[in-house]
Amino acid sequence: MNDLERRTNETVELLQQLIKNACVNEGTPESGQEIRNAELIQGELESGGIDAQLYESLPGRTSLVARHAGTDPEAPALCLMAHTDVVPVSVDGWREDPFGGEVITSPDGVSEVWGRGAVDMLNVTAAMTVAFRDVVSSGKRYPGDVVLLMVADEEFGGTHGAQHLINNFWDDVRCDYVLTEYGGTPTPDGSAVLLTAGEKTGAFRRIVVHGTPGHGSMPYGTDNALYKAAEIVRRIGEYSPVPRLDQMFADRLAALGLPEDTQKALMDPARVADELAALPVDMARNLHACCHITMSPNIMNAGDKVNTVANRAEIEIDVRILPGDTQDDIDQTFRDIIGPDLLPSCEIEQILPEREDGAAFSSTETPLWNALADSIQMAYPNAAVVPSLVTGGTDARFFRKMGIPAYGAGLLSSDLQLPEFLNRFHGHNERIDVKSLELTTQLWLDVLDRLWV
Numbered sequence: 194m195n196d197l198e199r200r201t202n203e204t205v206e207l208l209q210q211l212i213k214n215a216c217v218n219e220g221t222p223e224s225g226q227e228i229r230n231a232e233l234i235q236g237e238l239e240s241g242g243i244d245a246q247l248y249e250s251l252p253g254r255t256s257l258v259a260r261h262a263g264t265d266p267e268a269p270a271l272c273l274m275a276h277t278d279v280v281p282v283s284v285d286g287w288r289e290d291p292f293g294g295e296v297i298t299s300p301d302g303v304s305e306v307w308g309r310g311a312v313d314m315l316n317v318t319a320a321m322t323v324a325f326r327d328v329v330s331s332g333k334r335y336p337g338d339v340v341l342l343m344v345a346d347e348e349f350g351g352t353h354g355a356q357h358l359i360n361n362f363w364d365d366v367r368c369d370y371v372l373t374e375y376g377g378t379p380t381p382d383g384s385a386v387l388l389t390a391g392e393k394t395g396a397f398r399r400i401v402v403h404g405t406p407g408h409g410s411m412p413y414g415t416d417n418a419l420y421k422a423a424e425i426v427r428r429i430g431e432y433s434p435v436p437r438l439d440q441m442f443a444d445r446l447a448a449l450g451l452p453e454d455t456q457k458a459l460m461d462p463a464r465v466a467d468e469l470a471a472l473p474v475d476m477a478r479n480l481h482a483c484c485h486i487t488m489s490p491n492i493m494n495a496g497d498k499v500n501t502v503a504n505r506a507e508i509e510i511d512v513r514i515l516p517g518d519t520q521d522d523i524d525q526t527f528r529d530i531i532g533p534d535l536l537p538s539c540e541i542e543q544i545l546p547e548r549e550d551g552a553a554f555s556s557t558e559t560p561l562w563n564a565l566a567d568s569i570q571m572a573y574p575n576a577a578v579v580p581s582l583v584t585g586g587t588d589a590r591f592f593r594k595m596g597i598p599a600y601g602a603g604l605l606s607s608d609l610q611l612p613e614f615l616n617r618f619h620g621h622n623e624r625i626d627v628k629s630l631e632l633t634t635q636l637w638l639d640v641l642d643r644l645w646v
């Protein structure tokens with residue numbers, strides 16, 4: 194067995210264990226219990242003679258840091274950051290056990306690791322750990338430090354993971370560049386590979402709708418908060434924001450290898466809606482989110498008793514804003530959507546703690562971007578490496594906010610195309626092919642070899 198095969202096997206095995214540990218983050222402080230994955234990774238590093246520190250923000254909400262010192266204290270440090278938590282599953286939608294971590298070979302001969310976290314992002318967590326252990330245990334040193342940062346709680350905003358470490362232990366996690374999820378999706382013909390250079394910002398809102406209680410047996414003329422809430426949800430569904438058709442969006446269209454006519458139509462504000470409707474829905478969903486503010490009302494609660502007219506309803510909405518949009522803009526947008534007739538019955542609340550307005554982007558004019566591009570071309574010769582936008586939020590934003598370039602990377606096999614990859618994020622039947630695990634593990638090693646030259 195050569196080194197490449199050995200490392201790939203190690204990544205596969207570690208990914209299987211990480212999946213089986215089922216560190217499911219339900220958004221409650223006590224869920225996640227990432228201590229299981231943190232201790233697993235700590236053990237893996239110890240087997241290579243490497244010390245790692247564990248940090249507990251709340252009981253069981255454990256993150257890990259290991260630092261491989263460079264030879265030149267002035268040289269920039271690179272942080273490899275991955276999260277160890279996963280989102281919940283709806284078991285009914287799965288063909289295999291979502292926490293089984295099994296390797297299954299498909300009828301067309303592709304071996305895949307199955308389970309929650311296989312693409313988001315335990316695949317990268319495993320690949321980073323294996324690559325880091327290989328480098329450190331080989332005794333190889335680079336000019337700058339290499340930091341392995343394995344964090345809890347990414348799936349619910351990072352408060353108990355990345356943010357906790359940055360706020361309280363900056364000396365331990367300090368770095369000049371960050372690599373994290375997600376990226377490395379090749380276009381069908383391999384002519385381009387997308388990496389992430391920026392992301393949308395969450396601007397989640399709760400709309401509290403007030404009514405007047407009354408007896409459920411006499412509803413005539415009552416002021417039922419649930420009717421008003423339902424009407425507000427309808428208006429949200431009808432709202433169509435102005436598309437933002439900028440250069441990054443144009444690059445994404447080109448990278449997807451869409452026909453010229455389709456690209457032209459998608460860049461035309463008058464035609465983009467119809468053109469999206471004509472595309473396969475997986476691709477349209479992602480492209481729509483890349484060029485619009487999105488709003489998805491996902492929770493509604495109302496009333497106390499079946500025989501009492503609802504005097505209060507709450508709607509919770511997943512909102513994602515684009516670069517340049519502010520939290521104030523989104524509040525105004527909701528006031529406009531709700532309208533003057535219903536606005537007096539409503540309060541608009543922000544659900545997540547205040548964040549930076551708009552989305553943050555990292556410049557691609559950096560030695561790290563060049564190292565990534567060179568490394569990716571080892572696997573995909575002559576591929577253009579294209580910066581793109583993540584529609585969800587990642588822990589990279591904490592670093593971008595501090596002016597530290599952070600990119601979403603990885604490297605996938607051409608068996609896994611972007612629309613299917615995105616479908617598996619938080620979706621049913623999440624899985625990753627072994628070839629992608631090999632490419633991603635190798636990518637980190639190649640980047641380390643190229644960053645400081």
Ligand SMILES: [Zn+2]
Pocket residue numbers: 276313314347374
């Ligand atoms: Zn993730």
